[in-house]
Amino acid sequence: MSVSANKVVHPQTNSVLAGLEPAVFFGFFEELSAIPRGSYNEKQVSDHIANFARARGLEVYQDEIWNLLIKKAGTPGYENAPTLILHGHTDIVCESDEGVEHDFENEGIKLRLDGDFIHGTGTTLGADNTVGVAFAMSLLASDDIPHPPLEVVLTVQEEVGKGGAQHFDGTKLTGKRLLDMNWHDPKSLFAGCAGDISAHFRIPLQWSERPNGQEAARLRVSGLSSGHSEFDIHLERANAIVLLGRLLRLAIKEGDISIAKLEGGVNRYVIPGEAEALISFDRSVSGALRSKIEAEAAAIAAEYSTSDPNLKITFEEDPGLFFSVFSEKVATGAVNAMCLLPNGVQSRSLIVDNLVESSNTVALISNDQERIEITSTIPSAVSSRRYNIVDRIRQLSEVIGLGASVETFADCPEWPYNPQSRMLAAGRAAYEREFGEQPHVEVSHSSLELGLFRKKVPDIDMLSIGPEAFDVHTTRERLNHTTVEATWRLLKALLSELRT
Template sequence: MTTFEELEPKEVFNHFAALSAIPRGSQNEKQVSDYIVNFARERSLEAYQDKMYNVLVKKPGTPGYENAPVLILHGHMDMVCEKDPGVEHDFTKDGIKLIVDGDYIRADRTSLGADNGIGCSFILALLDSKDIPHPPLEAVMTVMEEMGKVGASEFDVSQLEGTRMVDFNWVTDEQILAGCAGDISCTIDVNAEWVTTPQNTQALSLSIGGLLGGHCEFDIHLERANGIVVLARILNSLAKTYDVRIARFEGGAQNNVIPAHGELVLVVQKADKAAILDAIKELEATLKNEFLVADPGLKVTVTDAELSSRIYSQTATRRVGRIAALLPNGVISMSRSIDGLVESSSNLGTVRATDDGLTFTCTITAGVSSRKHDIFERIRELAEMAGGGTEFKQFGLDAPEFPPTRNSKSVPAAVAAFKTVHGREPEVLVSSCSLELGFFVNRIPGLDTVGIGTELQHLHSTKERVSHPSVARSWKVVRDFVGRLKD
């Protein structure tokens, strides 16, 4: 059985092990940022760190490449933090345990952080290299990519001289990325209209589990169950017959993750408890049949819960259920120009309890800005129509799309490198996913950009894994690619 220490290329996997040992969830990147700055300075490379903890490292070109156009390398330091129920892991303090499982590397019941730890490892390996011919390099590693791409939006691009850019935040080694979508997120605050919990009532905890979850862009077309939407659907069904009230509603990991878990605590009349339990069992059977292929592990668990002193009003309970049911979720439109490409989608990613009630967060992704903004405005209209003090706000940034570069030289160079390594043509893709690249190409005129990736699976979930043979293949492509950029 292969151990992690035996994996090749060591110059990449050694860096991935070092990054994995450092807690680096979104908004907790200072330690990994400091590590990269120290790494660069120990090698006498120029290193800059901004107030957000974004990092820029500059490395001269190798002999014969000193005067070649500068190449920008890009990746993001942060990772999505997910863990299975019952797993004791503090993402603010604990590193990731790496497990080699056949041809894949995974974590121990947590997310892995190969998104984008492998990409950053490619960058560190290039900065560390002494035997790879390459042009002058400007390595940009950003923070908070997984929370609205805040780091890239705040990065000062005036520091950059590069006219070409390669991004390593892609999910397969079978494609060369030539363009991608943009995204925007929003929140909907719903008031609980708190009332005193009446007598002769019982609290029930409804937990959704066993779901696959996944990335809200790469996996949205798979039509997996959304844990928040499923719980709201149960709520709405019960509320048609019984007096049920919300005491607490929580779910989802973060806005760009399809929710794999959630908990809805309902307060019901004691006299209705038995009938409600039967109704939930019947609803679970319906849902399991409905998602038999897309999400076969779906499970609803009901347990008694502690009765709180206050609950949502009946009107507010119904308002929450209706908003969750009507929010756009899943694939909204397909491209008519590229067969099989999702053009626009929306993900109801989280619901969080607040002092006043709760907050829903949605992320909208689209390859056409007008589509993205149309869905955004539809959600705004829904919030206004809901009434009861429901508030709609933009969350994070309006991330622009990355359109393909006209007359690109980077894309053909990447294609040629792929052919040298694989012996065949790659697919050149314009993707429905949203990356940080739009923040660079829209602020650096004529920036010639391409993406090179590795085989990553089940992103943003505890099943996340990366193919180590794919890393080895992609590293060969990267080495060949940078060597082609002499002029």
């Protein structure tokens, strides 16, 4: 990339997004997309952005886990305006379609343009939150956009528990206003969100010897619609881990099966679209077991025909090269947990219409030699409800016994809606000036890092904006590039409103 006195010039060799406007944004979006940046693998992208900022003479702070703080002075006439914090996160969710091999540790995203939409190629796109980072870089690179003093905060590990925001040193910030760029609706202003907490449900493993002569099979649930565990939870989509538990309970009752492995889910903030179990059973029950599973699979497919039309349940023979299985009590306990852990919408707001107040997503399951672990993520706009759901999970561990335990982590507070917010008022004024109509104001069930910034910076005033994106955290993720120009206009108009 080369820089002239007045504009940024991006290399266009093999560019997929050349010709899209605003060119400066799409140049940075494509540049960032070429860099591997899954959670915990953000050093390369952090160094890239830090070098970009230093080349422009900007003040850069980079901490030991690769969070970035970049400061830029206000433009003429805005030098003494209140400082504005701009926020985005550098990490993305890394997931690929079945049969697609993509080395996320070393390869960037291969972009694909299809009509109005930008996609990955068999993978997640990472618009969440490459969009926010590209907007921030576009502003940092500009010399003709009026703005107040800027403190650009780009965090890491957002998709795995908001670790970057948890770690970030808030004392380095002087601003009391924050504009986040991790929203997905260009026709609304995002003005409040839930907090969340995650919980590991663990059962110590006891192993038994696999009986001689047994057959083995993989029971697999796949093809689900999946989606973001907070943005999409109200859509009542199927959960592959919960369905697998349902099928395993049937199999245990009908076929006296043993379990050797459990695996499912990709990320704490993704409704699991795939899960599987490796099971063992006596040949004498094979036919009856298959028939029972096929009948139950048909019933499940009918139940979820609207939300998950591509749901697939398979029961396939496996070479069976294993010699140990879970003990009967552990297998029963694990299956009970898969079936009984709270999952989906738990309560709805009585204050904001059509808003989910609290939920839980049973997001991940795995086992090693020592234990079975099931991870849930619990967002709620009311802290007491969030902790009550955690307590119910603890109660389940007590009922199951077997040494089961619950460990919580990544506790993030909510960001309550404030109708008197100066940032919200400025956003409304900017939107009406640019588009001649009032924006929708949204309060969401999603849990962003903004609750943590509210905790770190007392009296902070926040707002979030962004272009249209769909199915984030899935391989169907897509960015409507035709809405980016409107967001860019809104961003510049909002900055001009913040002189005072």
